[in-house]
Amino acid sequence: MSVDFTLDLRGESCPYPVIYTxxxxxxxxxxxxxxxxxxxxxxxxxxxxxxxKHGYQFAKEPVKNGQEYLxxxxx
Amino acid sequence: MKAILxxxxxxxxxxYVALILAGILSAIYFGITGTVWAVTGEFTRLGGHILxxxxxxxSDWAYFDLVHMQGSSFSRSDGWIxxxxxxxxxxxxxxxxxxxxxxxxxxxxLVQGLAGGIIAGFGARLALGCNLAAFFTxxxxxxxxxxxxxxxxxxxxxxGAKIAKTRWWKGKPSLTKGDKKPSAEKSRKVQPYxxxxxxxMYTGLILYFFVTDRPLLGTAAIFGxxxxxxxxxxxxCFTSAFRDLWLTGRGLMAKAIIIAMAVSSVxxxxxxxxxxxxxxxxxxxxxxxxxxxxxxxxxxxxxxxxTGMMYRLMEGQIxxxxxxxxxxxxxxxxxxxWDHLGLYHALVASGKSINLISAFGPLGAILATLVMLSIxxxxxxxxxxxxxxxxxxxxxxxxxxxx
Numbered sequence: 001m002s003v004d005f006t007l008d009l010r011g012e013s014c015p016y017p018v019i020y021t022x023x024x025x026x027x028x029x030x031x032x033x034x035x036x037x038x039x040x041x042x043x044x045x046x047x048x049x050x051x052x053k054h055g056y057q058f059a060k061e062p063v064k065n066g067q068e069y070l071x072x073x074x075x
Numbered sequence: 076m077k078a079i080l081x082x083x084x085x086x087x088x089x090x091y092v093a094l095i096l097a098g099i100l101s102a103i104y105f106g107i108t109g110t111v112w113a114v115t116g117e118f119t120r121l122g123g124h125i126l127x128x129x130x131x132x133x134s135d136w137a138y139f140d141l142v143h144m145q146g147s148s149f150s151r152s153d154g155w156i157x158x159x160x161x162x163x164x165x166x167x168x169x170x171x172x173x174x175x176x177x178x179x180x181x182x183x184x185l186v187q188g189l190a191g192g193i194i195a196g197f198g199a200r201l202a203l204g205c206n207l208a209a210f211f212t213x214x215x216x217x218x219x220x221x222x223x224x225x226x227x228x229x230x231x232x233x234x235g236a237k238i239a240k241t242r243w244w245k246g247k248p249s250l251t252k253g254d255k256k257p258s259a260e261k262s263r264k265v266q267p268y269x270x271x272x273x274x275x276m277y278t279g280l281i282l283y284f285f286v287t288d289r290p291l292l293g294t295a296a297i298f299g300x301x302x303x304x305x306x307x308x309x310x311x312c313f314t315s316a317f318r319d320l321w322l323t324g325r326g327l328m329a330k331a332i333i334i335a336m337a338v339s340s341v342x343x344x345x346x347x348x349x350x351x352x353x354x355x356x357x358x359x360x361x362x363x364x365x366x367x368x369x370x371x372x373x374x375x376x377x378x379x380x381x382t383g384m385m386y387r388l389m390e391g392q393i394x395x396x397x398x399x400x401x402x403x404x405x406x407x408x409x410x411x412x413w414d415h416l417g418l419y420h421a422l423v424a425s426g427k428s429i430n431l432i433s434a435f436g437p438l439g440a441i442l443a444t445l446v447m448l449s450i451x452x453x454x455x456x457x458x459x460x461x462x463x464x465x466x467x468x469x470x471x472x473x474x475x476x477x478x
Contacts, residue, residue, distance in 0.1 A: 006255040007248055011180045013378045013387070013394050014315060015239060015322055020248040022323070022464045037257050039177055041390055042310050045087060050323050054463060066260040067175035 001033065001059060001072070009038040010068065017043035018050050021073070025056055028075035033059055036071040044069045083308075084170045084267075090331040093309020097302060098339030101212050104298045106346040108152060108291060111216060111355055112302060113208040114160070115199045115381050115406060116142050117153040122407030124148065137419065138200075138410035152295035157385075159299015162277050164307040164386035166300075169270030177392045181246045184378075185397045191235075191377025192384075192401020193408070198231070198369025200409040201418070203357040205370065205381045206313040213357070214336045214448075215343040217440045219429035220359035222447065224367040231371020232317035239375055240322070307386040314374040314383055326459030333452045340444050348437050360426020362418070377401065 007024050009017045017038050024034055038047065048062060051073050059072040101112040123139045124147070133139050148154035168174050179185060199205035202224050204213055210228070213221030238244050277300065284293030305311065316332050319325035347354055357363075374380040377398045379387055384402065388395040412418045431440035 003254040004252070006251050006253065008251070008255060009248065010258075011178050012248070013177075013179070013184070013392055014312070015236075015318060015375075015378070016245065016248070018319075018323060019240065019245065019464075020250075024248070024250055035254065037255065039175060040392070041087075041173060041387075042312060042315070045310060046315070046319070046325065049327070050325060050464070053325075054323075065257045067173050068257055070257055 003035040003072070004028070004032040006035045006037065009036060009040070009043065011039070012043075013040050014042045014046070017047055021047055021071075022050060022054060025051070025054075025073060025075045030075055032075045034071075034073045034075060036073065037068060038071070039068045047071060084167070085172075087310050088305075088308045090309045090311060090328055091334060093305045093311055094331045094335035095338050097305045097309075097311070098211070098215070098335035099342060100298060100301055100305075102215060102339050102342035102346055104294075105212075105216075105343060105355075106350060106352070107294055109352060110152065111208055111212040112156060112298070113153065113204060113212065114157055114385070115196065115205040115402070116208070117148065117151070117157045118196065118381065118402055119200055119406040119410055120144055120151070120153075121148060122403050122410065125403070126407065136410055136414065138413040141413075150292070152291050155292055155295035156299040156302070159296045159301075160303035160306070160382075160385050161389060162273065163300030163303025165303075165389040166270045166274045166277070167304050167307040168386070168389050168391075169266040169273070172264050172266045173390060174266055175391045177390070177394075179394050180249065183244075183246055184394050187244065188377050188394045188397040189401040189404075191373045191375070192398040193373070193405040194401075195370050195373025195377055195380060196402035196405025197409045198366045198371075198373055198405075199381060200366070200406045201422070202227075202363045202366025202370060206374075207382060208355075209357065209363075209367070210313070211332065211336060212339070214444060215339040216354045216356065217340075217344075217431040217444065218354065218356040218359075219431060219434075220357045220363045223359055223363045224370075225451070227364045227367025228371035229317060231368040231373075232314070232375050233321050233371075235372045235375025236318050236321035238372075239318075244376075303386065306382060307389070310386075312379070312383045314378070314380045317371065318375045320455065320458050320462075323464040324459050324462030326455045329455045330452060333448050333455065337445060337448050340441060340448075344432075344437055344441050347432065354430055354432055356428045356430040358423060358426040358428050360423045362422035362426065365422060373405070 017040055021036055057074045059074050063070040105111055119142050123133055123144050126133050202209050209221050209224040281293050281296045316328040379398055381402050384395045384398045
């Protein structure tokens with residue numbers, strides 16, 4: 001599993017993690033892998049929800065890394 | 076036991092559970108004290124204290140008279156609701172080992188937070204309450220001004236969401252090619268222990284209030300902490316309830332708030348009827364709509380309302396320091412404009428306090444409230460089903476998402 005793009009959202013608060021993630025996925029080619037690093041607690045919940053609702057899949061389970069989460073999403 | 080604790084503190088709670096509990100608690104708090112769960116009134120008093128500290132004479136400001144400036148924040152029950160919320164949220168953040176100084180990388184966020192905070196604070200007090208007293212605890216008091224406030228906040232957040240999506244406001248993310256390493260994880264966990272010490276000290280303070288015959292302060296300190304625990308654990312965000320409907324069609328938070336308001340309304344009605352209490356009714360006037368609209372706009376621009384700001388600040392999100400400062404500046408500016416700039420005569424004096432119980436009786440009031448909430452719920456479900464996010468890059472007419 002190789003990451004094509006990384007979205008580093010550390011320090012960003014709502015609603016920008018969701019907006020940035022969905023926009024990044026829109027701009028990528030289908031099948032590419034996006035890594036999201038986020039530390040906004042609200043985004044631990046609303047990013048995965050929105051990603052799935054907008055029809056994308058997770059490449060693997062989210063990783064909790066201390067006060068951050070890592071998401072791996074297939075565009 | 077360990078598994079239960081782990082579940083409680085490492086996972087966020089279902090927002091329905093957290094909000095319904097908050098709705099029940101706020102009805103009980105009203106039954107005990109005759110006041111409601113609210114925060115911006117106290118923010119206004121804090122603004123007044125700051126003015127006094129710098130030597131300003133505020134004795135003739137009508138708005139400070141209206142919110143009763145007596146004593147200090149630590150000798151008022153409304154004060155302990157606010158400090159209790161901060162402390163309760165902080166204890167939860169520490170228990171879940173989730174405190175981290177989170178600094179926005181884009182400096183524009185700090186300016187946006189300050190500007191949004193000012194607008195939200197000003198609007199909330201113009202309407203005589205924020206998302207609590209004019210919304211979450213206003214509807215269950217059957218105060219008609221909260222109905223106007225909800226509609227106006229809906230409109231304000233819509234405009235806010237439009238602005239937040241523009242390129243110049245939104246800014247640019249750090250999107251890089253390839254892999255990037257996350258932060259190194261610390262192996263030692265000290266935060267839960269710090270949280271435990273704070274919890275013990277706070278319990279001692281509550282006992283002290285009761286022992287020294289100040290049960291009202293003790294009660295407020297308990298309920299404040301419980302509200303703080305619930306909003307942090309449930310990640311309760313009134314801003315996102317509206318904003319996410321406009322941005323991405325997310326309806327979870329909105330639906331949870333509506334259901335919780337319905338539960339709270341029923342219980343509050345029983346409290347009012349059984350104990351013969353007077354519901355808290357605020358004036359419904361043009362100021363309610365304008366204030367609600369400004370509040371809605373401000374909370375989206377600031378990324379948080381006056382309530383959500385509190386637990387986010389405790390999570391270590393530096394952005395919310397500027398939002399908090401903005402809120403205090405906004406409420407103080409409103410207190411000044413109230414009489415000095417004639418806002419009261421222009422926008423408030425023509426209004427009327429309308430309570431649904433006095434207008435339609437208890438049964439009529441609860442039926443009208445439940446019908447209104449049902450309509451809001453159905454509108455939310457409709458939006459959730461039909462709307463999806465479309466970013467800058469998606470071309471017009473191109474349908475990428477098929478559900």
